[in-house]
Amino acid sequence: MKFKARLWDSLEDNKVKCHVCANECVILPEKVGICRTRKNFDGELYTLIYGSMISSGSLDPIEKKPLYNFWPGATAYSIASIGCSFKCQNCQNWNISQANPTNNGKNGFYSLEGLENRKMSLIEMTPEQLVENVKKSGATTLAYTYNEPLIWHEWILDTTVLLKQENIKTILVTNGYSTIEATKELIEVGIDAANIDIKSMSDEFYKTICGVKSVQPVLDTAKRFKSNGIHVEITNLIIPDLNDSNAEIEKLTNWIVENLGVDTPTHFSAYHPDFMQPSMKRTPFETLDNAYKIAMRAGINYVYVGNTRHKKGGNTYCPNCNHLIIGRSGYRFTKIDITDTKHCPKCQYDLSKDIKGEINRKASQRFSFF
Ligand code: SF4
Ligand code: SF4
Incomplete structure (x- = not known):
């Protein structure tokens, strides 16, 4: 629209x-x-995409975003539009991230070869209709995900105001490539949580793989969100031979510790070849395990491993005594052991500042409309 x-x-x-x-x-x-x-x-x-989306939404476990320390077990009403500020060669959602709105037509200012005129029909709704749909679904959170939400700026501002009135939390799953002005408006309207993808600490990676100038705006957004009270979790997709060196992981984890704090949940995610396939290899388990250990050594309290099975990488442990607080198998809880006041039952460490919101002990089931 x-x-x-x-x-x-x-x-x-x-x-x-x-x-x-x-x-x-x-x-x-x-x-x-x-x-x-x-x-x-x-x-x-x-x-061209205000209120325009690829479907009316799907219900996902919040852990799929991934957010592990924000309303654990909640259902995230997940919606997406089209377009992206990046053109990552490894994009797993390239069919929507690199599409054009139908009323945009030809002559893209900047398009991927062969995708210049790739148009997609979208359904449209008003902010009020979206909020009604979320309420009907029973979801307690709404996630902007799958394509890049920051380019949906006006729509996100208008819907967040209404969602707040219904006590529904707004989540951005984002590449973080924001500006000072846009970030300020998102903070002011009250975005509740963000998973920010830090793809690499190298400008060269951002130039060659993502098609943008620098990682710096991403780091700035993460710092601004976190220092203004937005719950921030970081994801790093590890691509073999491109961003998997010890030096690269150490640089990232040290930056997180120094700039966002040791309480920042950090997810390492496995790559599998997609779209233009910048690497032909899947991420080996050993690489993810190595990243997990480097992050733990750097002092990060909540380190997670996704897209693969890792003995500890799905679990939340008490940072003080290492007691298993939340055990997970995929998106399913295997154990929840935390007091009602969110203290560790073993050492009484206060986890309430690190694990936000209520824990839904039943955990949500995925139900997709896509
Ligand atoms: S600066 Fe504006 S037009 Fe350019 S990619 Fe970002 S949101 Fe789109
Ligand atoms: S930022 Fe995300 S959605 Fe956009 S092109 Fe890259 S991987 Fe795809």
Whole structure:
């Protein structure tokens, strides 16, 4: 749905500059930005995807986002639109992240070869209709996921206001490539939690694999979110031969400790070849186990391993005495051992500042509409 955009400047010759993400595209008249979802109409910038989504939503366990220390066991009503500020060669959702809205048409300002005119029909709804759907589903959280939510800025602001009135938490699963202006608006509206993907600590990786200039905006967003009270978890997808060295993992985990704190849940995730396949290999178990150990040595209290079976990597342990607080097998709980006041039953360590919200002891089941 076409909707007047926020956060842009007029330039000479009817050009505009968008500040919704750190690409900060300068967009010529009748052209779109890198995400292909913001278009310059006669010197004014519009989003083409306000209220436009690929389906009415699906119900996921919150652990699938992944968020392990935020409302454990909650159901996340998950929705997605199309487009992305990145063009990662390993994208597992490339069919939606690299698509164009149907009313966008041809002449993408910047598109992947062969996908320039790949259009996708979307369903549309108002913020009120979305909130009604979430309420009917019984979900206590809403996750913007699958494609990049930051480019859905105006829609996220408007829906978060309404979701707050219903005490439904808003979650972003994001590449973190935000600007100071956009981050400020997201913090002010009250985003509750974010899983931020730090793909690498190297600008070279971001340039060659993701097609953007630098990791720095991602790190800045993580710091701003965390210091303003948003619950932040970090994901790092480990791709063989590209970002799997000890030096790279140490740099990432040391940065997390120094800038976000040891209480920041950190997820290492296994890669499997997809889209343009920057590596032909799946991530070996030993690489993930090695990353787990490096993060533990760096002092991170909540280290997780995803997309593979790891003896400890799905569990939450007490950082003080190592007692098993929440055991998981996939998205299923195998054990929950924490007091009602969120203290460790063994050493009385206070876990309430690290594990946010209520724990749903039954845990949710995935039910997809996609
Ligand atoms: S949101 Fe889209 S148009 Fe705006 S700066 Fe980012 S990629 Fe460019
Ligand atoms: S940031 Fe995520 S959605 Fe966007 S292209 Fe990369 S992997 Fe795909």
